[in-house]
């Protein structure tokens with residue numbers, strides 16, 4: 711039986727509005743609305759992901775991968791087009807998104823869980839498991855601003871991995887952390903992925919990891935969809951293009 715779609719993206723356009731670069735003096739004296747320019751980072755991308763699929767997204771730096779992931783997570787709203795998650799819960803696992811720096815790790819677990827759509831009771835029930843997996847020791851009760859980037863991503867990974875949303879979006883996070891945590895998180899990822907009802911989208915620059923984990927690959931090039939299809943085929947075409 712054909713599996714249903716978990717994600718439908720249709721004709722997605724996302725732009726950033728940036729200030730034109732002027733001298734600081736001129737910017738302060740003459741800042742007008744006309745001094746902004748629009749940069750289109752995602753230009754009319756359409757694709758679907760079936761429930762249980764593990765989709766990898768590749769593309770050179772600045773091709774719009776993270777922007778698209780943030781739109782699927784609901785952090786950005788599209789300028790044009792639509793994203794339909796068919797009622798599935800979604801979590802974005804990415805370095806540097808979402809934590810309140812002044813709050814402790816423990817407080818951020820609760821906050822992130824609520825933002826992901828879980829109830830306070832559900833998050834509290836999983837709190838010890840998340841703290842254990844993150845393995846941050848006494849730092850769990852320190853403000854997140856005192857964390858190293860590796861500690862930060864350990865906490866981020868643990869929250870999304872243990873709370874288990876229907877759709878997991880993973881942005882490069884597997885490449886950080888110390889060797890021990892990297893191995894642990896990779897194994898946890900494999901375990902999560904093996905649940906055939908969970909849909910996963912992974913952005914990574916590691917073809918080896920994508921080859922091992924993904925059922926299909928989407929290649930973004932300068933904001934446009936260049937190719938989508940079978941993992942080996944798309945990765946080979948992408949690697950050839952990049953070499």
Ligand SMILES: Nc1ncnc2c1ncn2[C@@H]1O[C@H](COP(=O)(O)OP(=O)(O)OP(=O)(O)O)[C@@H](O)[C@H]1O
Pocket residue numbers: 726727728749751769770771772773774775776777778
């Ligand atoms: N906050 C922002 N303001 C303006 N432009 C931005 C902003 N964030 C990203 N961009 C631009 O949008 C484009 C796409 O960026 P994005 O981070 O989505 O690319 P990426 O494919 O994830 O890149 P990388 O592989 O380097 O992480 C880039 O040209 C980038 O300069």
